[in-house]
Amino acid sequence: MDILLLVGVIVFVACAVLLKDMMKAAICLMVSSIIMGIIFFRLHAPYAGVFEISVIAGLVMVLFIMTISLIGGDADVKEPPVPIAVFIFLFLVFSLVVALKIPGLPIDQSRVLPIGSVKIGEVLWIRRTFDIIGQVGVIFAGVFVLLSVVGARRKNGK
Amino acid sequence: MVNNALHNGLAYTYTVFAMLFIGFYCIFTRRSMIRLLIGIEIISKAICLFIISGSYPQGTAVAQVLVITVIVIEVCVMAVGLGLVINAYRRSKSIDVRDFSNLKG
Amino acid sequence: MSNGSILLIPILLPVIAGIICYCIPDGLRKFRNVIALISGFALFLIVANFYKSGNLIYVSNWFFSTIVFSLKEDSFSRFILLWLSVFSFLITLYVSARMANERSREFITYLLITCGFACGAVLANSLLVLLFFWEGLLITLYLFICLGGKKSSHRTALKGFILVGFCDFCFILGVILYWRITGSFDFPDSPVALKGVGILSFSLMVLGATGKAGALPFHTWIPDAAIDAPVGFMAFLPGAFEKLIGIYLLVKICFNLFSLVPGSGASMGLMILGAFTIVIAVCMALIQKDIKRLLSYHAISQVGYMILGIGTGVPAGIVGGIFHMLNHAIYKSALFLGAGSVEQRTGTTDLKSLGGLYKEMPITGLCFIICSCAISGIWPLNGYISKEMIIDGCLETGYKIFAISAWLGAIFTFASFLKAMHSIFLGERNVSTPRVKEVGLPMLLPMIILALLCIIFGLFSSIPLVVISKFVPQGHMLHLSSHPLNLFNTVSGITILCLIAAFLLHRYGWLKNDRKPYLASEVVHNLPVIHTIYNLAERRFFDIYEQAIKFVKVFALALYYGFDRSSDWLYEKLVVESGIKMIKSLKSLHRGFISEYVGWIFIGMLVIAIFMFIL
Numbered sequence: 001m002d003i004l005l006l007v008g009v010i011v012f013v014a015c016a017v018l019l020k021d022m023m024k025a026a027i028c029l030m031v032s033s034i035i036m037g038i039i040f041f042r043l044h045a046p047y048a049g050v051f052e053i054s055v056i057a058g059l060v061m062v063l064f065i066m067t068i069s070l071i072g073g074d075a076d077v078k079e080p081p082v083p084i085a086v087f088i089f090l091f092l093v094f095s096l097v098v099a100l101k102i103p104g105l106p107i108d109q110s111r112v113l114p115i116g117s118v119k120i121g122e123v124l125w126i127r128r129t130f131d132i133i134g135q136v137g138v139i140f141a142g143v144f145v146l147l148s149v150v151g152a153r154r155k156n157g158k
Numbered sequence: 159m160v161n162n163a164l165h166n167g168l169a170y171t172y173t174v175f176a177m178l179f180i181g182f183y184c185i186f187t188r189r190s191m192i193r194l195l196i197g198i199e200i201i202s203k204a205i206c207l208f209i210i211s212g213s214y215p216q217g218t219a220v221a222q223v224l225v226i227t228v229i230v231i232e233v234c235v236m237a238v239g240l241g242l243v244i245n246a247y248r249r250s251k252s253i254d255v256r257d258f259s260n261l262k263g
Numbered sequence: 264m265s266n267g268s269i270l271l272i273p274i275l276l277p278v279i280a281g282i283i284c285y286c287i288p289d290g291l292r293k294f295r296n297v298i299a300l301i302s303g304f305a306l307f308l309i310v311a312n313f314y315k316s317g318n319l320i321y322v323s324n325w326f327f328s329t330i331v332f333s334l335k336e337d338s339f340s341r342f343i344l345l346w347l348s349v350f351s352f353l354i355t356l357y358v359s360a361r362m363a364n365e366r367s368r369e370f371i372t373y374l375l376i377t378c379g380f381a382c383g384a385v386l387a388n389s390l391l392v393l394l395f396f397w398e399g400l401l402i403t404l405y406l407f408i409c410l411g412g413k414k415s416s417h418r419t420a421l422k423g424f425i426l427v428g429f430c431d432f433c434f435i436l437g438v439i440l441y442w443r444i445t446g447s448f449d450f451p452d453s454p455v456a457l458k459g460v461g462i463l464s465f466s467l468m469v470l471g472a473t474g475k476a477g478a479l480p481f482h483t484w485i486p487d488a489a490i491d492a493p494v495g496f497m498a499f500l501p502g503a504f505e506k507l508i509g510i511y512l513l514v515k516i517c518f519n520l521f522s523l524v525p526g527s528g529a530s531m532g533l534m535i536l537g538a539f540t541i542v543i544a545v546c547m548a549l550i551q552k553d554i555k556r557l558l559s560y561h562a563i564s565q566v567g568y569m570i571l572g573i574g575t576g577v578p579a580g581i582v583g584g585i586f587h588m589l590n591h592a593i594y595k596s597a598l599f600l601g602a603g604s605v606e607q608r609t610g611t612t613d614l615k616s617l618g619g620l621y622k623e624m625p626i627t628g629l630c631f632i633i634c635s636c637a638i639s640g641i642w643p644l645n646g647y648i649s650k651e652m653i654i655d656g657c658l659e660t661g662y663k664i665f666a667i668s669a670w671l672g673a674i675f676t677f678a679s680f681l682k683a684m685h686s687i688f689l690g691e692r693n694v695s696t697p698r699v700k701e702v703g704l705p706m707l708l709p710m711i712i713l714a715l716l717c718i719i720f721g722l723f724s725s726i727p728l729v730v731i732s733k734f735v736p737q738g739h740m741l742h743l744s745s746h747p748l749n750l751f752n753t754v755s756g757i758t759i760l761c762l763i764a765a766f767l768l769h770r771y772g773w774l775k776n777d778r779k780p781y782l783a784s785e786v787v788h789n790l791p792v793i794h795t796i797y798n799l800a801e802r803r804f805f806d807i808y809e810q811a812i813k814f815v816k817v818f819a820l821a822l823y824y825g826f827d828r829s830s831d832w833l834y835e836k837l838v839v840e841s842g843i844k845m846i847k848s849l850k851s852l853h854r855g856f857i858s859e860y861v862g863w864i865f866i867g868m869l870v871i872a873i874f875m876f877i878l
Contacts, residue, residue: 006169022190142234
């Protein structure tokens, strides 16, 4: 089951990269996000899964589709014929290296804790307050940039 | 489902790296700026998967918090990036990155 | 004032009088001259008083530091001080009348300050004190020459400063070496033997003393100063003062600091220096056409006689040398003052345009002729006595070559002074100069006094000789009665022959060159090899200062191009250009394609991963 999910993620991501139509690519990305969220749920990370689905599969995709419809006649001309074979070859080499040198992800059964032993609220707000501040800052930055970009439109055009 | 050990931790590693490679491929070879942003998106997803799968089976709060942070940042990056793409399109009617090399060197 | 602080007066009185004179404006010029004259006369009286009161010593601390400032006067210092005061008085008298329009305020100031410093140098009892006053004289030397007002005065002043300064520098080095030998800066009670480091110290000090007095090879500024400096200066410093204190220091070095043994290497060195100076300077003097340059070259040559005399080391030679110093001061000052009078009345010093002035300036002419005869060594004037004693001293050492050089000098001296006398005062009246009157009394009086001194010291030479032989080692062993006025021995016979030879030479040259007296020495000038040497010398080929200047110019150019320009090139051209090229080549790597940039990032990450995880 998990392998299927993983394979599904990879397939949809590859479609998102290789498809010529932007709309279809964005929708493939959205689907892969949803599958990713399911994987997160299965890995006992409900909050991450919720975030993933709601934010990425929702918000970012909306942004993408808005942009693509604004751009309209998309200019994706003349991709250079870089052979994918090179990348696949490199990937295989890399996998070999990884398989030989880096041990697998440490799944240590002896340290299994009951789920939810530490409250996520406590970690999020108290232990990682610095991250929250960073996120707030970045959100503000994003808002400002968008306002300036969009505001220019209002000034120039209609 | 709760106590199933996952099939193999290595599969997650391979998935993550495969997604990384696909994301890099996208950034390397695509000329449309929107495609570049898709590539960045893919890479961020790979990282999130890596963090979460690394914390199995605890489902540690720390890992989730990190992932939440990464997703928030990624959203802002996407928003800003798309705003810039729209602005660039308005200026020169093209979203080909090779047209925007005025500041090189 | 029995503790000896009266010794400070000869130093402070002229200096303070000089500063006061500097502050008096030109409108009160007569008042200023009176102050200078009074201070000179007072100095003379005070120094004469020393003869009564015996040896005085004054010791104190120098400006609240631990260096001891000690003054001492003994018989030799008293003697020199007396003559310093006499000369400064006489020249002040001369200058007060002459420089009516020129910068007499500064001249009188510098004159008085120089007198004060020279008195300090003579009175010093320790080498440090001596050095202090010695160096102070350099400054007034420079300032004096600058007063000349000619276009090249500053250049000559700098030349004099550097040459004499270099001599003083050698003297300082000698003093330091002497301190290494003896361990203190005071004059020792018994002199140090001359060996090892002492020889180096001795030669450096001698170089310093004789260079200041004006011997070879540091003499080249004096003829230039003769043209560029006021004539009062020429009478004052190169004529009188420098010889007095230079030879005073030389005697002190040879007999108080070190012990000069007759016949030793140092004595030979001094005598060779003296002989060279005599011959070379007098040959240069022979061909000069300007009276002031002629007189200055003779001043250099006469210093050679003094050094020769002192270098012999025998009492006859030493007494002769010191007496010659005194005589030279007397007649050279008188000659310079005479030339200055002629210049003031006629406006020129060129021998070509002067002639036959005896009728219009009789007293000046008479003094000039007396002093010319004195400097040539004509019996019975004082120059004859001192020259005889020097030649006797040379013969006592056993090397006849020095006596021969002294006789050669005598020939050419007399020939050149015959030329001078003939051209200026005797002979036909040259029509190119207007009719002139005799100069005023203040200018005549010093000349008359000095000429009279020449005659008196010639006829009654035992008076000064007895005084001098008191402070010369073993001087009391001299038989003074046998030398003066004694015509009937070989030495004086040869001298008289030399004088006659000079007279014949002059007459031959005069007749050969159209009876023009100023061309009388062209006979010697136009000899084949000598001619080229003379031309080179006149073009300053042998002048070490000029050659050093040329070398310094070349050296500076070499440094400029070698170091300065090349390091500039290195920093401004090489580094900058190569930097620009490197940056251009790096810039061309940035082509503006994002995929390439991502590729660079990827490769970088790979490299880091490899290094971190695998290696």
